[in-house]
Amino acid sequence: MAGATLIRQNMLRQRTIQRSISTKGVGLHSGRRVDITLRPAAPDTGIVFHRVDLPEVVDLPAQANQVGDTRMASVLQQGNVRVSTVEHLMSALAGLGIDNLHIDLTAEEVPIMDGSAGTFVYLLRSAGLQEQAAPKKFLRVLKTVEVREGEGDALKWARLEPYDGYAFSFSIDFHHPAIDSTANFAEVDFATDSYVKTIARARTFGFASEVEALRAAGLARGGSLDNAIVMDEYRVLNSDGLRYEDEFVKHKILDAIGDLYLIGKPLVARYVACKSGHALNNKLARELLARQDAWEIVSYESAATAPKAFGQEWKFA
């Protein structure tokens, strides 16, 4: 059969969703109301955002080299057209192993929902996951790639290193009593840890003292205690406290998973970072893609030969 992709029975396959599903919400930064529709997409489409509110629909593929603004969020940009705050939805898509999806938006920002990836996981599972007749392609890291910023106390860094699986180590240091009283370091390995259970529900966080300045800069206008952990100088203001003991550092891992999924394929690698954020994560993604000797594209003949994180039980999900 000319042109047809041969797929052997047990190969790890690409995924989309079974049917379209919609919801609405508000943008964390813009404060604008937005409708979002997730639609199944053909094999090898990747994740593509569509601004359907414009006179002509603009398509924005979820790719690291399309990221413009990284202040407080990862923003896809094409000319003047933006899709802001893609990281939590991208994280949920990575966590559920979804390769192909169309995402229609009626405004410039993905809704913040509850501030975590939990609502998106629920939505995607409600739509049902669909395996497709095409081998799943992974990007396997062969050489360590590292990016750094700042010096001394202000040093931040992030790196990807070869690893036969998918794992994260993250250190934070906010010099804030409410955060310092929780773990400043977390490590997850999706060979044994479940994304949905250990990461997906960690919420974004912010400081009440910064709200005014952020709003003046056009940021955090939709932020509230319903979609973020908010702290004053000393403590968490949300009446029901934290969802995980180490929710802050877990959210940084959630963000990193979403930012790295803009590489376009699931990674086979270990990510290690200290005080990284959207800007540095994007720099790391671009640096990796530019270093073509540092990675290769692989598929797996069966769950038995794939790294545990992506194998039979799909621990990552």
Ligand SMILES: [Zn+2]
């Ligand atoms: Zn986040």
